[in-house]
Amino acid sequence: MTAASIRAWSFVHTWTSLICTLFMLLLCLTGLPLIFHHEIDDWFGSMTEASPATGEKAPESRIIARALADHPGKVVQYVGWDTHEPDHVYVILHDSPAGDPNASTSKVYDVRTAAPLGEPGSAFMRVMLRLHVDMFAGLPGTLFLGAMGLLLVAAIVSGVVLYWPFTRRLDFGTIRPRRSRRVAWLDLHNLLGIVTVAWLVVVGFTGSINTLAQPLIGYWKQAELGAMIAAHAGRPAPARLAPFDAMLARARAHAPGMAPGFVAFPGTPFTTGHHFAVFLRGDTPLTSRLLRPVLLDGETGAVADARGLPWYLTALLVSQPLHFGDYGGLPLKIIWALLDVVSLVVLGSGLYLWWTRRARGGAPAGAALPEAARA
Amino acid sequence: MTRRSPGGWRRVFGIPLVVGIAGILGLVSALVFEGPGRVAAWIGVGLPLALVVWFVGRAYGGRSASRSGSPRPG
Numbered sequence: 001m002t003a004a005s006i007r008a009w010s011f012v013h014t015w016t017s018l019i020c021t022l023f024m025l026l027l028c029l030t031g032l033p034l035i036f037h038h039e040i041d042d043w044f045g046s047m048t049e050a051s052p053a054t055g056e057k058a059p060e061s062r063i064i065a066r067a068l069a070d071h072p073g074k075v076v077q078y079v080g081w082d083t084h085e086p087d088h089v090y091v092i093l094h095d096s097p098a099g100d101p102n103a104s105t106s107k108v109y110d111v112r113t114a115a116p117l118g119e120p121g122s123a124f125m126r127v128m129l130r131l132h133v134d135m136f137a138g139l140p141g142t143l144f145l146g147a148m149g150l151l152l153v154a155a156i157v158s159g160v161v162l163y164w165p166f167t168r169r170l171d172f173g174t175i176r177p178r179r180s181r182r183v184a185w186l187d188l189h190n191l192l193g194i195v196t197v198a199w200l201v202v203v204g205f206t207g208s209i210n211t212l213a214q215p216l217i218g219y220w221k222q223a224e225l226g227a228m229i230a231a232h233a234g235r236p237a238p239a240r241l242a243p244f245d246a247m248l249a250r251a252r253a254h255a256p257g258m259a260p261g262f263v264a265f266p267g268t269p270f271t272t273g274h275h276f277a278v279f280l281r282g283d284t285p286l287t288s289r290l291l292r293p294v295l296l297d298g299e300t301g302a303v304a305d306a307r308g309l310p311w312y313l314t315a316l317l318v319s320q321p322l323h324f325g326d327y328g329g330l331p332l333k334i335i336w337a338l339l340d341v342v343s344l345v346v347l348g349s350g351l352y353l354w355w356t357r358r359a360r361g362g363a364p365a366g367a368a369l370p371e372a373a374r375a
Numbered sequence: 376m377t378r379r380s381p382g383g384w385r386r387v388f389g390i391p392l393v394v395g396i397a398g399i400l401g402l403v404s405a406l407v408f409e410g411p412g413r414v415a416a417w418i419g420v421g422l423p424l425a426l427v428v429w430f431v432g433r434a435y436g437g438r439s440a441s442r443s444g445s446p447r448p449g
Binding site: 160163164167168172173174175176177187188191192194195196197198199202284285286318321322327328329331332335336338339342 | 383384386387388389390391394395396398399402405406407409412413416417420421422423424426427429430431433434435
């Protein structure tokens with residue numbers, strides 16, 4: 001590697017990192033509690049315990065009726081089930097079916113007694129989530145963070161290239177605490193950075209994919225959902241909704257071996273103005289992420305259409321667990337959190353290395369190389 | 376210009392490559408196989424942490440610090 005190419009790569013590494021570092025610090029810090037959001041919500045949330053796990057499940061229609069009675073003037077947007085919380089049924093309500101998702105009301109009901117258990121999550125986690133997802137700036141904020149994620153990937157690639165001239169004369173994992181503080185931090189930056197490359201690329205890249213969720217769902221609605229409902233075009237909103245339980249039973253019967261993940265009510269962003277959309281999922285870690293939508297007539301409850309998800313939504317859904325780290329039990333979450341902390345050290349040490357080089361008069365990157373690497 | 380010694384890239388990138396592949400396999404295994412896949416994920420994804428603890432501990436932990444402080448000859 002010539003000194004000129006080292007300088008060029010160093011320029012790329014410095015500036016891609018610097019531009020995204022502040023946002024990456026924010027994402028790492030807010031992501032840390034988000035890894036444990038189930039546990040934290042259990043501690044800080046206001047939910048009451050579900051009834052003991054005995055007895056029959058209440059029909060969903062009873063839960064929906066209860067939710068509507070609890071929230072006069074509101075309509076149900078979604079009913080959902082969480083595989084991690086088998087005792088809970090989630091009901092999301094709003095003033096109108098297509099209302100702003102950030103202004104909706106979420107309530108948890110007991111799957112057996114249909115009694116309200118409280119609001120899911122905690123205020124703290126909701127703030128962390130918004131900071132992490134869009135910095136309270138809506139879709140532009142989300143897409144901006146996605147672009148920062150791609151810059152991070154560029155910073156990682158250039159970092160891997162620079163790893164060669166900086167470490168090729170050293171044993172793997174060399175840290176030289178007896179040399180200057182800067183050399184010790186450089187060694188630490190190199191070691192921590194290179195061993196976390198794969199994890200950080202996966203988390204950064206899948207995070208960037210996740211930022212495209214809203215546009216992808218919008219496109220799916222236009223392209224796929226459009227084709228699914230072409231035969232029913234122009235149907236008005238249902239004057240009277242079909243009985244929910246019978247409708248759900250038909251959706252289940254249409255996809256044997258799958259369980260409903262959530263139901264979108266007519267008029268909400270995930271379906272048409274005339275149809276229920278039931279999103280069913282499988283029961284393995286992978287297939288439980290892949291949803292199969294079944295459209296059912298809002299008035300009669302009859303199955304109108306069903307088809308698999310297109311590749312881009314499959315990619316989106318598979319990328320989610322790889323970003324969240326929530327699919328391998330508590331040990332994987334702890335590993336995720338520790339890797340997150342290691343990433344914070346890589347970001348912080350990178351900032352420190354840039355700052356000290358600048359403070360020493362802005363010598364070009366090549367001059368910062370250990371003498372052995374410049375031979 | 377630098378002259379690459381034979382197998383030099385393997386000395387520099389060998390361990391990072393193994394760590395990266397183990398990590399990716401771990402990430403995928405928990406997604407596909409529930410029980411043993413999880414354990415594989417803990418090992419594969421956790422490997423970087425073990426290496427960090429090992430090398431940082433070795434550098435700051437005492438007597439071998441000076442030995443690891445000298446660059447490789449040649």
